Amino acid sequence: MTVLIEIKVPDVGNVAEIDVVEVLIQAGDVVALEQTVATLETDKASMDLPSSVSGTIQQVYIKPGDKVSEGSLIATVLANNDQAIAAPVPEASIPEPVVQVEAPVVVKEVEPIKQPVKTQVEVAVLESDPTQRKAHASPSVRLFARELGVDVAKIKTGSGRKSRILKDDVKKYVKKVMAEGVAATGAGIPSIPAVDFTPYGETEILKLSKIKRLTGQNLSRVWLNLPMVTYHDEADITDLEAFRNSLNAEKVKGEVKITGLMFIIKALVAAMQQFPNFNASLSADGESLILKKYFNIGIAVDTPNGLVVPVLRNANTKSINELALELNEKSEKARLGKLMPADMQGGCLTISSLGGIGGMAFTPIVNAPEVAILGVTRAKMQPVWNGKEFVPRLMLPLDLTYDHRVIDGAEGAKFMALIKQNLSDIRRLLL
Numbered sequence: 001m002t003v004l005i006e007i008k009v010p011d012v013g014n015v016a017e018i019d020v021v022e023v024l025i026q027a028g029d030v031v032a033l034e035q036t037v038a039t040l041e042t043d044k045a046s047m048d049l050p051s052s053v054s055g056t057i058q059q060v061y062i063k064p065g066d067k068v069s070e071g072s073l074i075a076t077v078l079a080n081n082d083q084a085i086a087a088p089v090p091e092a093s094i095p096e097p098v099v100q101v102e103a104p105v106v107v108k109e110v111e112p113i114k115q116p117v118k119t120q121v122e123v124a125v126l127e128s129d130p131t132q133r134k135a136h137a138s139p140s141v142r143l144f145a146r147e148l149g150v151d152v153a154k155i156k157t158g159s160g161r162k163s164r165i166l167k168d169d170v171k172k173y174v175k176k177v178m179a180e181g182v183a184a185t186g187a188g189i190p191s192i193p194a195v196d197f198t199p200y201g202e203t204e205i206l207k208l209s210k211i212k213r214l215t216g217q218n219l220s221r222v223w224l225n226l227p228m229v230t231y232h233d234e235a236d237i238t239d240l241e242a243f244r245n246s247l248n249a250e251k252v253k254g255e256v257k258i259t260g261l262m263f264i265i266k267a268l269v270a271a272m273q274q275f276p277n278f279n280a281s282l283s284a285d286g287e288s289l290i291l292k293k294y295f296n297i298g299i300a301v302d303t304p305n306g307l308v309v310p311v312l313r314n315a316n317t318k319s320i321n322e323l324a325l326e327l328n329e330k331s332e333k334a335r336l337g338k339l340m341p342a343d344m345q346g347g348c349l350t351i352s353s354l355g356g357i358g359g360m361a362f363t364p365i366v367n368a369p370e371v372a373i374l375g376v377t378r379a380k381m382q383p384v385w386n387g388k389e390f391v392p393r394l395m396l397p398l399d400l401t402y403d404h405r406v407i408d409g410a411e412g413a414k415f416m417a418l419i420k421q422n423l424s425d426i427r428r429l430l431l
Helices: 120-126 139-148 167-185 210-225 238-250 260-274 320-335 409-424 426-430
Strands: 002-008 018-023 036-041 045-050 055-060 073-080 098-102 106-110 228-236 280-282 289-291 297-299 301-303 306-308 349-353 372-376 380-385 390-403
Touching: 002 055, 036 073, 139 167, 228 409, 238 260, 238 390, 238 409, 238 426, 260 297, 260 320, 260 349, 260 372, 260 409, 260 426, 297 320, 301 320, 390 409, 409 426
Parallel strands: 002 098, 297 349, 349 372
Antiparallel strands: 002 073, 018 036, 036 045, 045 106, 055 073, 228 390, 280 289, 301 306, 372 390, 380 390
């Protein structure tokens, strides 16, 4: 016996709309179990949607460019009865019983979640006139307008049928308000002029993915809105490294090895507990500080698909071995493109480590709405003066970037000094 199975969009986190980038099936196709049927994309991740059953595609309900959400119908598949869990459906609804199966998603790329900071132009757009008539626009257009901070009631006439407001009308309104705001305030930043490179040699146009475009916009927004300061220092980890090597020597084959990053996480959390401003976020109006009572640490992980930031939750309650095991599992999921959006949400402070690559120092950009980020580069042996002679010590470069609206210079220096103390003598973590 065969049954008709509905493949729907599963829960992918708090995402209102998901773009359909590519549809890989059509009616009549025979699909295998776990075969990718479509590629979906949010502002944080690109996802492969695999088929949860094998069978014949009866009908496809999406096309590239569509926007879907949790529960949206992707396709129906005629499959063997033993591949699905039967669900009673009235015969009058469809000729054969329908089983609803939510397919898992595979995350290809994820970027850290950025909280946009409203500019003067956006504030002007947000101002609404209660006397305006009710705008004629679809729910999807209204959602699109809200994401841009636009009150659709301010758009007088739409270009759609019966003056319906379309997305293009929202975009034109934003451009108009931005142009007027720049002219009025003189706060606009001159754009980089377009250049034709073809006279100098052969070129190729490579279109950026949506994730990279949005990441660039978010980084630019943070760079323009956050007054950031980067503080550079070095920590003596000679004794820590000797202890770490002794721990790994005791592990049997197959056990997860402990890296220096685990100790950095513990040292960082201990410092955050003494300096609560580093475990906070600035309110949207800039008038108050939201102090967090939990300690979730984001770890930037390099993957074939790009940089992702899985979050280790409640790091203050976990041991070195527990953190090592959790990070190893999430790093493996990241490399396989299986991280879910929820795995990368809720971070309090991020660590960006270039230790395996090299370098002496860098200036990481704060992952707003967090207020600080800790950069780590490769440790190296250096001669250090102990008051009597130079002795070889393993020194670890650290780079702390923080939001100067929340953290002042003295507090930033004290915070870094405490991290250094914790790393130089890990016994302090027991206090």
